[in-house]
Amino acid sequence: MTGAGSGLPVQAAPAVHVVLLCEQSNPDADLRLFCFPFAGGGPWAFKSWTGKLAADVARKIELWTVRLPGRDSGQVDPLYTRFPRIIEVLTEAIASCSTLPFAFFGHSMGALLSYETAAKLNTQGAAGPVHMVVSGYRAPYLPGRHPPVHHLPDSDILAKVRRLGGTPEEVLGSPEAMELFLPALRADLAVCETYVYRPQEPLACSIAAFGGMDDAEVSREDLASWRSVTTESFSLHMFPGGHFFLHRAESVVLNELARNLRHVLRRIQYR
Helix, strand or coil, rough: CCCCCCCEEEEEEEEEEEEEEECCCCCCCCCEEEEEEECCCCCCHHHHHHCCCCCHCCCCEEEEEEEECCCCCCCCCCCCCHHHHHHHHHHHHHHHHHHHCCEEECCHHHHHHHHHHHHHHCCCCCCCEEEEEEEECCCCHHHHHCCCCCCCHHHHHHHHHHHCCCCCCHHHHHHHHHHHHHHHHHHHHHHHHHHCCCCCCEEEEEEEEEECCCCCCCCCHHHHHHHEEECCCCCEEEEECCCCCHHHHHHHHHHHHHHHHHHHHHHHCCC
């Protein structure tokens, strides 16, 4: 593995890699926060968070972001569209740089990725996250409410994206951007829409669920159902906005995230 701050690939399996990017190296960090992207998203979605988190928290954490195999034009890896292979390489990559206690934040697809990564670490007897924030996604054992779209024409996929919001119109209206964006988005949707839940042992980390008050995709009850996947504490927080409330209410979301991380940092200090 390369050092923090390098932004180079972490080799997770032959010919396949997940890139873990350290947004700002912090030698004084007590906790690493790994952020998992939503469908069609990437490290850019969380790039500014280190500079926007409360100063007392930012001093004690190191922010890392996850880029999935093949989701970048510079990568030669195939666009994996099924969970097992992605979780295999994710787990290996996270485990290879878990020299500090760590926490997960995942929005939408990222919440599901972070859960399955934590569960895989658990089954391997490896160190798992001390805390997880699962944002904008139902508990993993709940079935989806909507028919899959990953196999449909581009126009149907773009209609879904526009309905959810979160993707700038200048991206959606650019043929050049779409040539890069659509294949990765279609692959991400396939990952989520073909996911099959398999019962797992409850996680041994605290969980906070974040949701949008006006999110037509994910209800408060969907979010509350995450309570059953952990033996530790659970909290639920609702924010103004729809599915991409973390953009519309960014400052409020980051304040609540900072409050979560303060609790985690105190636990680490006294354990």
